[in-house]
Ligand SMILES: O=C(O)CCC(=O)C(=O)O
């Protein structure tokens with residue numbers, strides 16, 4: 161996929177190793193709309209604490225919206241059409257789909273909106289997003305709530321990395337050459353945002369799965 165640098169509503173993307181970073185793409189009202197819509201999602205598909213295949217509890221809590229949700233347990237990491245409780249995932253809210261439409265640069269629709277909730281102590285180790293079928297399709301990440309120190313590495317594990325703080329309303333497109341870069345979250349800066357009722361951060365990742 162060619163690397164496009166769109167200018168959306170006056171927002172020029174900055175770049176981090178080919179990831180496009182739209183700083184402050186969502187204004188306060190847009191952020192509040194998304195958070196309100198996410199409350200409906202988590203009411204139908206509650207946040208759960210995933211366990212890695214090796215049996216370690218992840219520090220983030222998660223749930224999903226869309227046809228597929230991402231799950232992890234002793235059987236491995238995978239996409240599933242049902243929540244661990246057995247229910248279908250709720251639809252991806254329109255407020256979230258609008259973000260995808262603005263920045264993804266693809267005609268495909270997102271099939272999964274993974275919702276990660278980071279408490280003040282949560283982090284996410286360096287990983288690639290590679291449970292999807294088509295790596296020409298981007299992953300779009302939306303940050304809400306407290307700031308997060310986001311680290312980007314290389315296409316193989318290890319090597320030099322670069323970090324940026326992601327703030328509430330920032331949107332990152334991991335596409336093209338940057339689609340398979342290792343990335344993770346080292347820490348959350350507690351109390352840097354008042355968007356959420358409690359301290360912490362929500363990150364959404366929108367994905368084409370099939
Ligand atoms: O929280 C973030 O900014 C990144 C989340 C992520 O990499 C993932 O869910 O795969």
Ligand SMILES: [Fe+2]
Pocket residue numbers: 287288289343
């Ligand atoms: Fe990821």
